[in-house]
Amino acid sequence: MSANTQKLGWIGVGRMGYQMAERLLTAGHDVSIWNRTKSKAEPLAKLGGKVVDNPVDLGGVDILFTIVSTGSDLEEIYFGENGIVTKANGKLPGTFVDCSTISVDDSVRIRERLNRKGIDFIASPVSGNGQVIKAGKLSAVVSGPEARAKAVMPLIEVFAPKCVSYVGDGELARICKIAHNVMLGVVIENLIEITLLANKMGVPRHAFLAFINNSVMGSMFTAYKTPALVNLDWKTTFTPELLRKDLDLGLELGREWDIPMPITAATREVLQSHMGRAATKQNADMILAGDFAQMAETMAEFSGMTLKSEKKNVPSGLES
The missing domain is CATH 1.10.1040.10 (N-(1-d-carboxylethyl)-l-norvaline Dehydrogenase; domain 2)
Incomplete structure (x- = not known):
């Protein structure tokens, strides 16, 4: 399946996430978006973004991207009472790509829980801020199963065109x-x-x-x-x-x-x-x-x- 035909999900539209999702939309990708404060995501609808009401509404996408503040935030979104994994009634994305900065321990724990569901977990934290994204100079570091990581790297390069570095398996990108x-x-x-x-x-x-x-x-x-x-x-x-x-x-x-x-x-x-x-x-x-x-x-x-x-x-x- 080529990159532009994949359905993407996006969770988190803060100072960084909004502009990263915006770049994917501007590049012509199919992106469905959830944010805890829905109104912050709604302007992306003008670019073709599909703003959904609940994380579970992203269950049908092929790849899910997340960028949140902490590991506990990420666990809540994935596995909390209303989390996408918890509430899933059918198909879940085969790959979760997380761009947050979280601890190694949190990432290990999340990876193990996702792997038990047959989901690949790619760590892809980014370097920069909103101004850097706007200038097209965001960079990213990536770790996880090599074949899957390299398959999603062209998508990461859409919002991090400066440099995307694959550093190995597991949590090496977190480090x-x-x-x-x-x-x-x-x-x-x-x-x-x-x-x-x-x-x-x-x-x-x-x-x-x-x-x-x-x-x-x-x-x-x-x-x-x-x-x-x-x-x-x-x-x-x-x-x-x-x-x-x-x-x-x-x-x-x-x-x-x-x-x-x-x-x-x-x-x-x-x-x-x-x-x-x-x-x-x-x-x-x-x-x-x-x-x-x-x-x-x-x-x-x-x-x-x-x-x-x-x-x-x-x-x-x-x-x-």
């Missing part, structure tokens, strides 16, 4: 994504530290970050966080709570496998200080639900600084 997000936390922490140091000593943030981005140390990540750090635009791409979850997952693996992770541990403590600061601020919800890079304001406060937007039109590196 890669947890390691990736640990690096995300450590890099933003250090980028904020050195930016504040240069800024406090008189270097404008936009000038310092332009130097970094054009140096050997620059990256897609340092570039696309530059507008936020320069202009204090904390529009959410990834929340502090989700980053803390991922740092904790990384630290847990480090303890289990006897890998010292002191830099990760220190980053986790700074992040916790940022989240704790919310309790003393009137804009607590904005801090907790805002972007993780807003940690810059907390670290500036610790440094005796008050940040102000530099109001500069700086490139993000994601421009066409």
Whole structure:
């Protein structure tokens, strides 16, 4: 069965999931969609998406994609009281592809339960955010049964055209994504530290970050966080709570496998200080639900600084 004739199911249309499903629809795929808050999925109907009322309504699709916040969310959607597997009256998708960032243990447990039903489980967590998806630069890492994983990779490439890497069987993709997000936390922490140091000593943030981005140390990540750090635009791409979850997952693996992770541990403590600061601020919800890079304001406060937007039109590196 060719990719464009397969019926796809999609669960989860948050900041990432909406645009990923949108790309599949724009590419001409048949996609049925369920989201806990139905109204968030309804705009996709204009692109041909079939918005359904319950997860079980996706039982007739060939491949089911999911992207949710936690392993417990995923288990609830699959096996909860109203889960697609629990409520299935007949055919279930032969392949479940999960793009969430969840723990290795959760993934193992879910895989075993799906395998008992004759369902292949493909782990395919992604790297990026809504801006990255829009720019066509999302990437993904994939693990699971090799033949099945490689069969669905052309579909994953529709929303992750930058790179799709198959790393092996089982939960290896989960390990890669947890390691990736640990690096995300450590890099933003250090980028904020050195930016504040240069800024406090008189270097404008936009000038310092332009130097970094054009140096050997620059990256897609340092570039696309530059507008936020320069202009204090904390529009959410990834929340502090989700980053803390991922740092904790990384630290847990480090303890289990006897890998010292002191830099990760220190980053986790700074992040916790940022989240704790919310309790003393009137804009607590904005801090907790805002972007993780807003940690810059907390670290500036610790440094005796008050940040102000530099109001500069700086490139993000994601421009066409």
